[in-house]
Amino acid sequence: MTQDEMKKAVAEAAVEHIKPLLESDTIIGVGTGSTANLFIDALAAVKNQFAGAVASSEATAERLRGHGIEVFDLNSVDQLAVYVDGADEFDPHMNLIKGGGAALTREKIVAAVAKEFVCIVDSSKKVDLLGEFPLPVEVIPMARSYVARELAKLGGLPVYREGVVTDNGNVIIDVQDMEILDPKALEQQINNIVGVVTNGLFARRGADLVLMGTPNGVEELR
């Protein structure tokens, strides 16, 4: 099985997982990235069974609309039954690194509102300790250099992601070689740096369920 086939298998498994939640007034949260895109494509088959979705990025909103799935503003929604999204890394405690696609802030907001967070990944994303994937941090542009210096004090090597502007008009710093022994504490510590909008650690609100595509099929991890 190729990586793309594993991603497609988890995307389809996620649709099967959420089917019992779908009612005429159900609104779901949808993430960003290549695995989330495959989920959106699979979701199109059941689009008449629920009201619509809240998107975690402009790209996701466009893809949902392309399939005829209504996109709601999060401010008009009280609760999301489920949020389905990919990840760049996940550990055995369901902590994640996200933001490889620069959508981390909206992803974190939509995940916060959802009752259940279903993370869809292929087996290459599984790690014992987070941090091999550089940790993305969304930053207000004028604070970029200051935040980079503060991130260096925490032991990481900050690298400006050239040419990327987020949907919120901000920039991304990727932190390499960060030792992430306590993901919840580090998530909070980075959030406390003035100028940081969000960081890509999803530990305080990690995944509730990981669906992982492997060459032998989809595994459910809780």
Ligand code: 5RP
């Ligand atoms: C985007 C993300 C994605 O979920 C993450 O980058 C994984 O993407 P893919 O499914 O393409 O591997 O956090 O900001």
